[in-house]
Amino acid sequence: VFATVAGDVYAAGWNGHGPIGDGGRTDSATPVCARVVGPANGGPPIVAVAAGWRHTLAIDAARELWAWGWNGWGQLGVGAGDDGLEPAKVGGPLAGVPVAFASGGWRHTLAVDGEGRLYAWGWGAFGQTARGADRSDAPLPVPVPMPAAVACVAAGWRHSLAVAGGDAFAFGRNVDGQCGAVGAGG
DSSP states (O other): OEEOTTSOEEEEEOOTTOTTOSSSOOOEEEEEEOSSSSGGGTSOOEEEEEEOSSEEEEEETTOOEEEEEOOTTSTTSSOSSSOEEEEEEOOGGGTTOOEEEEEEOSSEEEEEETTSOEEEEEOOTTSTTOOTTOOSOEEEEEEEOOSSOEEEEEEOSSEEEEEETTEEEEEEOOTTSTTSOSSOOO
16 A cells, blocks of 8 residues: 555555455455545545555544554444445544554554554454453544653554653563563463
8 A cells, every 4th residue: 555645545456355445345456546535536635554454544634544444343443343445534532633653453453643642443352452451342442541652653463562752562462472571471
């Protein structure tokens, strides 16, 4: 997935859950323009994109977050339901909130707002959405308390990483040490 200088979004490849954003599920070997967003569609220009596993994220010029593709665990942040075959604005506590950056994982998503506040949603079975003992799925963004403003995030397969106040934080499955902790984890 990529955004042009003009702010249109293009993607190619597998499209079974709609991560290309063209309204369908047909795979494409060549880049296809996503619907709804971008000047080519009469939508807002996109300034940043991120690819999750079967879902896509985009931040527009007004810093609003959009998502589309696979939504089996609520990883689009638009509520529980069907796959998003075209871009839709992320809802809940992030509706209308300026987003600095976002990262898509396997079945979950992370975003940081313009004030450095972290949000997580989607599949939480291994704690990758950083909600402590609550391992339920979150179909809308949930604020994640952090000790300082978050400078960057990365959503992995069953884990998440964040840097805040110069310190690194890891959440989720640690079976192979991907969270940086010694010993086996969940």
